[in-house]
Amino acid sequence: xxxxxxxxxxxxxxQNPEVSPSTFxxxxxxxxxxxxxxxxxxLKTAFNRDPDPDDCRNWRISASEWKTNVEMAGLALAGx
Numbered sequence: 001x002x003x004x005x006x007x008x009x010x011x012x013x014x015q016n017p018e019v020s021p022s023t024f025x026x027x028x029x030x031x032x033x034x035x036x037x038x039x040x041x042x043l044k045t046a047f048n049r050d051p052d053p054d055d056c057r058n059w060r061i062s063a064s065e066w067k068t069n070v071e072m073a074g075l076a077l078a079g080x
Contacts, residue, residue, distance in 0.1 A: 002026045006071045013079050021076035030059045030066065034073035043074035 003009035003024045012024045025032040034043060046052070051066035061069065 002029075003072060005068060006075055009072050009075050013075070021079040025072060025076055029069060030055065030061055031069040031072040031076070033059075034070060035076050038073065040074060040077045043070055043077065046070050047074060 001012070001024070003012055009021065009024055013021050016023075022032065022035050025035055038046075047067065047070050051063040051070075055061075056063060056066050059066075059069075
């Protein structure tokens with residue numbers, strides 16, 4: 001099962017503390033890409049700014065989906 005929101009990810013992480021949080025990110029998602037390619041500081045900073053229009057276009061996601069994916073990647077990295 002994969003998380004679709006940050007709240008779902010938090011709950012999955014809480015219920016499965018022995019499992020790597022990245023397990024709950026869809027492999028082909030922007031969140032998984034961020035988890036693999038960005039650091040926690042970058043993710044925290046990115047979450048507090050406007051979504052990147054190039055990322056949105058390249059990943060075919062909305063601005064709100066971009067924010068959600070960045071937040072989920074940050075949660076997963078922090079919960080490693």
